[in-house]
Amino acid sequence: MTAHHYDVVVIGAGVAGASLCLQLARQGVRVALVEKGTVGAGGATALSGGIVRVHDPDPFLSSLSAAGRNLLLNWSKLGVEGPSPYTKSGVYWLKSDQPGRSIATDTRVGRVADFPRLNFLRERSDPLHVLYEPDSGYVDARRLCASLVQSAINLGVDVYENTHVVGYEVSTSGEVTVRTHSGSFTAHKVALCAGAGFVQMTRMEGAYVRSIPLVTVRANSVRLETPIIDETASTYMRPLRSGVFFCGSQKWSVPGEEFDRKAVANDALKRLRLVLGRNVDIEVINVDQKYDAYSHDLRPVIRFIDGKSVLFLGCLSGRGVKYSLAVGVLAARKLIQSMSGHYQESVWDDCIGEELPMLVTQANSDEMVDA
Numbered sequence: 498m499t500a501h502h503y504d505v506v507v508i509g510a511g512v513a514g515a516s517l518c519l520q521l522a523r524q525g526v527r528v529a530l531v532e533k534g535t536v537g538a539g540g541a542t543a544l545s546g547g548i549v550r551v552h553d554p555d556p557f558l559s560s561l562s563a564a565g566r567n568l569l570l571n572w573s574k575l576g577v578e579g580p581s582p583y584t585k586s587g588v589y590w591l592k593s594d595q596p597g598r599s600i601a602t603d604t605r606v607g608r609v610a611d612f613p614r615l616n617f618l619r620e621r622s623d624p625l626h627v628l629y630e631p632d633s634g635y636v637d638a639r640r641l642c643a644s645l646v647q648s649a650i651n652l653g654v655d656v657y658e659n660t661h662v663v664g665y666e667v668s669t670s671g672e673v674t675v676r677t678h679s680g681s682f683t684a685h686k687v688a689l690c691a692g693a694g695f696v697q698m699t700r701m702e703g704a705y706v707r708s709i710p711l712v713t714v715r716a717n718s719v720r721l722e723t724p725i726i727d728e729t730a731s732t733y734m735r736p737l738r739s740g741v742f743f744c745g746s747q748k749w750s751v752p753g754e755e756f757d758r759k760a761v762a763n764d765a766l767k768r769l770r771l772v773l774g775r776n777v778d779i780e781v782i783n784v785d786q787k788y789d790a791y792s793h794d795l796r797p798v799i800r801f802i803d804g805k806s807v808l809f810l811g812c813l814s815g816r817g818v819k820y821s822l823a824v825g826v827l828a829a830r831k832l833i834q835s836m837s838g839h840y841q842e843s844v845w846d847d848c849i850g851e852e853l854p855m856l857v858t859q860a861n862s863d864e865m866v867d868a
């Protein structure tokens with residue numbers, strides 16, 4: 498391969514890289530998307546439970562999730578390839594204490610008895626508070642990713658699959674050379690969207706990598722079409738098909754550590770029994786895991802790590818599918834500002850006041866296609 502030249506080389510075709518590529522392509526930026534495996538299949542995106550909810554103890558993450566969800570809700574206006582990957586099923590969040598501030602205006606708050614579909618929880622003795630978000634739901638993350646990339650290809654983005662990036666260099670003039678196992682690319686900017694891959698490679702300060710287990714269970718007696726996040730049991734249930742659910746476990750590992758399937762399955766079962774009661778028949782039918790990159794405050798990172806040419810977009814901290822469309826818009830904006838010389842580093846808290854409410858408004862208006 499000879500060195501192809503682009504405005505931006507995006508490394509990693511998970512939801513973050515895919516969303517960024519599309520936003521850049523919409524603005525006429527010449528982009529290469531380079532992926533060591535295949536689109537949406539290499540990292541956390543491949544296995545994501547895809548729950549989309551807005552409530553979050555951190556008001557910033559709540560705003561970001563609202564922005565991401567609104568973009569998903571307006572799929573037909575986004576002009577993205579294929580049918581919507583989003584199922585607006587509603588989401589329940591169970592809490593043991595009185596809910597605090599929630600920015601989601603559509604959230605209904607009550608007790609189990611106020612929600613007839615939660616009848617199967619009525620035997621629980623703990624005093625549960627329920628938050629119900631009717632506009633939330635779940636998304637097929639791989640299909641989302643594939644649709645974003647296909648739309649980017651239609652706008653001229655070149656996609657290089659099975660192309661492993663082994664390093665990059667920035668020249669004194671700020672131009673970047675990205676080296677892969679089969680040749681190199683040159684670009685004005687590079688965007689590192691390699692999920693756990695990059696953090697592991699560079700040991701980036703303030704970031705860490707851990708696995709996220711995904712346990713598939715069968716519980717034939719449970720009729721559930723709506724994801725439940727149970728804060729008390731630290732788990733979730735996400736309907737997959739009749740009587741079959743994804744659920745979580747708190748047994749994770751770091752790279753290099755053994756993946757103990759049995760411990761993960763047992764922990765998942767223990768937590769589910771807290772949700773459903775001891776007598777419900779539950780069978781584990783699969784246990785899997787993928788790595789994701791985390792930041793210490795669980796907020797995603799979008800930052801030029803060298804001040805000008807290398808944008809890091811990552812640390813989606815196990816929650817990234819719900820706000821991937823929003824972070825793609827914000828990261829594209831940073832790159833485009835930087836290429837036109839109008840870039841000013843802002844802190845996330847500035848976004849709560851300015852950029853995120855704007856994204857929510859844009860998603861609700863007819864002008865979204867060009868945003």
Ligand SMILES: Cc1cc2nc3c(=O)[nH]c(=O)nc-3n(C[C@H](O)[C@H](O)[C@H](O)COP(=O)(O)OP(=O)(O)OC[C@H]3O[C@@H](n4cnc5c(N)ncnc54)[C@H](O)[C@@H]3O)c2cc1C
Nearest residue numbers: 509511513533539540541542548662692694816817818819
């Ligand atoms: C089991 C599980 C359940 C989850 N559940 C939810 C949920 O319910 N709701 C939610 O919102 N989020 C959830 N998440 C989190 C969400 O899926 C992730 O935060 C998000 O998918 C991360 O996307 P990404 O694009 O940053 O990274 P990834 O999807 O990991 O993509 C990174 C890509 O970079 C590629 N790459 C890495 N290194 C290189 C290299 N050197 N050269 C070229 N390419 C490279 C990888 O192959 C990969 O395709 C879950 C994640 C997991 C694993």
